[in-house]
Amino acid sequence: MVLFGEVVNDPLMDAKYIDHILHSTQEGLAVLNYYHHNKTLNNHMRLKLSSVIINYELQSDFNKRLTSRQFINMAKAIVALFPGEQEEVYYTPYKKDVHGNKCLAKGKLWDKYFNSRRKLKSYGLIERGQRRRPVRKTTDPPSNSTALVPSISSASTLQPVDTLAAFKENHNHSATNPNSSFLQQSCCYWFCSDWTDVSITERHVRNFVGVRGFPTELELEATSPGSPSSEAAHQEQGLTLPDEVLDVVESQAVRSRLQAAVRDSTDGKAVLLYYNTHACLNNKMRQRLAKVIIDNEIKDDPSRVISHRAFQALAHAVADLFPPEKSESYFTPYCRNRSGKTFNAKGKLIDRYKNMRKSLRACGLIKSKHPMPPRQAPKEDISLFSGTGAEHVRWLTKFVEPWDVVEDYWRITSGQRLEYLDKDPNLTADGYLDLFPALKEPEGHKLIDIDFATKYPEARNALFDNWDNFTDKILNFAQNKFNSDLKFQLIITDAALDVFVEDATARRVTAFHLLSFLMTKYQTCRTSSGAPWRPSREEVKNGLLLLAPSREEMHDALEKRRLAYQDVNLPLTPIPIIVGALGDPTASCLVHYKGVEYQLPSPLAAIDLCFKMFHVLRLDFSPETLYAWLFVSKYVYQIREASSTNYIPVTTLATDLRV
Numbered sequence: 051m052v053l054f055g056e057v058v059n060d061p062l063m064d065a066k067y068i069d070h071i072l073h074s075t076q077e078g079l080a081v082l083n084y085y086h087h088n089k090t091l092n093n094h095m096r097l098k099l100s101s102v103i104i105n106y107e108l109q110s111d112f113n114k115r116l117t118s119r120q121f122i123n124m125a126k127a128i129v130a131l132f133p134g135e136q137e138e139v140y141y142t143p144y145k146k147d148v149h150g151n152k153c154l155a156k157g158k159l160w161d162k163y164f165n166s167r168r169k170l171k172s173y174g175l176i177e178r179g180q181r182r183r184p185v186r187k188t189t190d191p192p193s194n195s196t197a198l199v200p201s202i203s204s205a206s207t208l209q210p211v212d213t214l215a216a217f218k219e220n221h222n223h224s225a226t227n228p229n230s231s232f233l234q235q236s237c238c239y240w241f242c243s244d245w246t247d248v249s250i251t252e253r254h255v256r257n258f259v260g261v262r263g264f265p266t267e268l269e270l271e272a273t274s275p276g277s278p279s280s281e282a283a284h285q286e287q288g289l290t291l292p293d294e295v296l297d298v299v300e301s302q303a304v305r306s307r308l309q310a311a312v313r314d315s316t317d318g319k320a321v322l323l324y325y326n327t328h329a330c331l332n333n334k335m336r337q338r339l340a341k342v343i344i345d346n347e348i349k350d351d352p353s354r355v356i357s358h359r360a361f362q363a364l365a366h367a368v369a370d371l372f373p374p375e376k377s378e379s380y381f382t383p384y385c386r387n388r389s390g391k392t393f394n395a396k397g398k399l400i401d402r403y404k405n406m407r408k409s410l411r412a413c414g415l416i417k418s419k420h421p422m423p424p425r426q427a428p429k430e431d432i433s434l435f436s437g438t439g440a441e442h443v444r445w446l447t448k449f450v451e452p453w454d455v456v457e458d459y460w461r462i463t464s465g466q467r468l469e470y471l472d473k474d475p476n477l478t479a480d481g482y483l484d485l486f487p488a489l490k491e492p493e494g495h496k497l498i499d500i501d502f503a504t505k506y507p508e509a510r511n512a513l514f515d516n517w518d519n520f521t522d523k524i525l526n527f528a529q530n531k532f533n534s535d536l537k538f539q540l541i542i543t544d545a546a547l548d549v550f551v552e553d554a555t556a557r558r559v560t561a562f563h564l565l566s567f568l569m570t571k572y573q574t575c576r577t578s579s580g581a582p583w584r585p586s587r588e589e590v591k592n593g594l595l596l597l598a599p600s601r602e603e604m605h606d607a608l609e610k611r612r613l614a615y616q617d618v619n620l621p622l623t624p625i626p627i628i629v630g631a632l633g634d635p636t637a638s639c640l641v642h643y644k645g646v647e648y649q650l651p652s653p654l655a656a657i658d659l660c661f662k663m664f665h666v667l668r669l670d671f672s673p674e675t676l677y678a679w680l681f682v683s684k685y686v687y688q689i690r691e692a693s694s695t696n697y698i699p700v701t702t703l704a705t706d707l708r709v
Contacts, residue, residue, distance in 0.1 A: 064127030071106045076345065076352050076406070078102045080413040087414055090134055099128065100140065100158040104166055109316055113176045116163060118143045124159055173320040174327070304360075305367045311346035318342045325372055333702060336379065339368065340398040344406055353416040358383050361399055374708055379701040391670075397698065439463045450488045460488070460497050464504040471668060479667040483646065495641065495648040495659050502662040509687040513658045516686050521561040523707045525549055528564050541567055545587045553633045559595065559653050565678035566590045569699040583618045585674035593674045595657065596627045604629055608642060615672075623672045624663040626656035661687070677703075685709050 072078030081099045085091055091099065103124060108114055125140040141157035170176045312318035317338045324335050331339065343364055348354050358381075365377035381397035410416045442459040443466065450456065467486075471477060483489050489497055503510045528549040531538050542549060545567060551560050567590070585593065593611070598604035604627060615622055622644055630637030639656040641648045643663065650656040661682060664671060671679045680700050683689045 064123050065130040068103060068124070068127050068131055071103055072099075074106070075102055076349060076410065076415075079352065080410055080415055083415050084413045085132055091132060096135075096139065096158055097162075100162040104159065104162040105316060108163075108166060108170075112170050112316070118155065121155075121157070121159055121163075125157065170316075170320070173323055175316075175320060175323060301363055301367065304363045305370065307346070308343060308364065308367045308371065311342055312339070315342050315346075330705070330708075331372060331375060336375070336398055336702070337402075339372075340380065340402040343368070343399060344402040348403075348406065352410050356403060358395060361395070361397070361403075364399055365397065374705055376701045376705055379698055379705060439466050443467065446486050446488060450491055453491075453493060456488050457496065457500070460500050461504075464501050468501055468505055468666070479669055480644065482667060483644075490646050492649065494646070495650070498659060498662050498666050501666045505665065506687070506689055509689055512687040513654060513661070513682075517558060517561075517654060520686060520707075520709070521558050523709065524561040524564055524568070525557060527707055528568065531568075538567075541587065545591050547591075555653060556633045559597075559628070559632060562595055562657060562678075563591055565681055565703075566594050566675065569677040569681070569703055583673075589614065590674045593625070593672060594678055595653075596625055597632060598627060598629050599631070601629060620672060621670075623669055623675075624660045626653070626660045628653055628656070665689070 069082075072082050077098050081091070081095050081102070084095050107116065121141040122137075122143065125137040128140055129135050129137055139157060140159045142153075142155065144155045145153050147153055167176065312322060321331065321335050321339045321342070325331055347356060347360075347364075361381040362377070362383065365380035368380050369375050369377040379397065380399045382395060384393065384395045386392050407416060439462055442463050446456065446459055446463065471482060477485075486497075488494060499510070528542070532542060532549050533539075542564075545563075547560055547563055547567070548556075549560065549564070551557055567587075589611075592607060596604065596607055598607055608625075611625075612622060624641055624643040627640040627642055628637055629640065639650045639653050641650060641656050641659045641663070648659060650659060661679065663669065664679065665683075677697060677699050680697060681703060684700065685704050
């Protein structure tokens with residue numbers, strides 16, 4: 051690559067080179083299009099312009115050093131390409147003022163370069179304090195100064211390097227030194243006679259040995275769309291492939307395309323390095339991975355519309371290549387919940403895609419389109435007092451004893467009542483409790499358990515069977531985060547939670563409380579005055595499970611909760627309560643819902659009943675507890691309804707906990 055000012059000190063030639071860089075990326079095209087329509091650049095576009103140029107300069111060699119002369123020539127080239135821009139905005143060199151004080155270099159190009167090197171150091175792609183000397187030029191520069199991007203000529207003689215031996219040596223060193231960077235160790239250089247150096251990174255080394263499921267280049271070619279094994283080749287030969295085979299071929303093509311995108315970008319290599327080091331991805335790396343994938347998908351056509359099937363294929367490819375990542379974190383399709391409320395598609399991939407299209411639309415590169423409204427499924431009519439069991443249903447609407455008869459009739463009519471409750475949008479939970487008064491009796495929680503067992507027979511005892519295992523994982527994760535994250539430490543301390551508690555009952559309750567604080571992003575709603583409601587840490591903790599030293603304090607807390615929900619126009623939901631000291635065998639365990647109170651034998655039984663009431667009575671989770679209950683529903687009870695929706699914080703926590 052020609053360094054600015056080394057061969058040709060001509061702003062017009064450098065401007066053509068920058069124009070070539072901008073035309074090679076979607077962000078660069080957005081900058082050009084914005085300037086074409088506005089005849090100027092705003093601050094956002096100047097930052098984007100600097101980012102495109104610096105990223106392009108560093109993509110072939112992460113440790114590339116740019117001199118002050120090169121930055122000056124870049125700034126001049128930008129002014130030549132975008133009349134009206136000022137050189138000082140992009141680069142001002144180091145100097146001393148009239149008093150002898152040092153003025154450090156600054157400008158958008160320099161800031162981007164400095165920040166990029168800092169990130170690359172943090173990823174381990176370049177070593178801290180490393181200063182690689184430039185390759186000595188063995189011959190004079192080529193006389194043809196008009197070439198913007200010189201390439202290796204056919205007459206160039208390569209000095210071969212034993213890359214396999216180098217890889218094995220560095221691989222053995224990596225095994226003994228886990229802190230060393232695989233990408234940095236496995237880099238080698240080939241030199242050609244026309245003074246151009248070509249960096250051969252880990253992408254070439256993987257031709258010999260695959261790393262973490264990433265196939266070699268030969269395997270990539272075998273599964274690429276243009277290979278003889280692809281669908282197109284079979285069609286040319288007059289062969290017809292079944293749908294199952296076509297799906298496999300398509301998934302392999304998507305996987306190969308994703309692998310190539312990750313390997314050929316700076317962000318992708320950073321993601322690979324982090325994954326190879328930690329065997330997992332954090333949220334920041336997941337966002338970088340989504341950026342790499344979407345940028346690659348629309349690089350040839352910014353107006354391309356990516357279908358939901360393509361998003362699902364990409365999400366599954368990510369989960370396949372980066373275990374234990376979950377595809378739901380990257381894409382969840384449009385769906386409806388139990389109450390018929392619609393949820394748009396979500397996930398890191400589609401979020402990045404929408405934001406990118408929004409940016410391109412603002413720059414004028416694509417035109418806005420109005421989506422078609424979703425189709426609504428026809429509603430079915432069903433009667434509660436017809437068919438078999440109608441007489442038992444009528445009896446249950448009138449009598450609450452004898453209790454053994456109530457339970458028998460309740461089991462007989464369970465399927466009929468649940469179907470009616472699910473399909474009648476006018477029947478609320480309050481109306482259902484009024485229709486069947488036995489639910490308000492002290493033993494009414496047994497009827498809730500019967501209906502839940504009818505609806506989800508395999509999940510009836512899931513909490514009692516699985517929660518101890520989840521408790522260990524949640525507390526271990528919280529303890530590690532508590533020791534390494536000062537902000538999280540302050541939050542947990544302010545919420546009066548002890549992540550190092552040893553009592554078995556206290557550990558189960560603390561782990562349940564921690565679910566809300568490990569997923570700190572909450573659903574938002576507005577108060578009666580129109581202001582956004584952000585629940586306090588006390589409201590988050592008490593909304594999930596209320597700890598009250600006495601009955602009086604319990605009623606005060608419930609009244610405070612009722613007023614808060616009334617202010618934001620939210621319906622009250624069931625809540626588990628512990629009255630007394632946590633871990634005290636004499637403490638009372640309750641579930642409270644709009645005046646109905648059930649007594650349970652343990653805190654875990656109270657949590658279990660509360661969860662079952664949400665599902666049986668078709669209630670929506672409250673905003674401050676939504677993610678915690680969704681996590682319990684999906685990963686503890688293993689309830690994965692077609693109408694349920696996924697949220698990114700939930701799947702992200704599940705990935706972090708390795709569940």
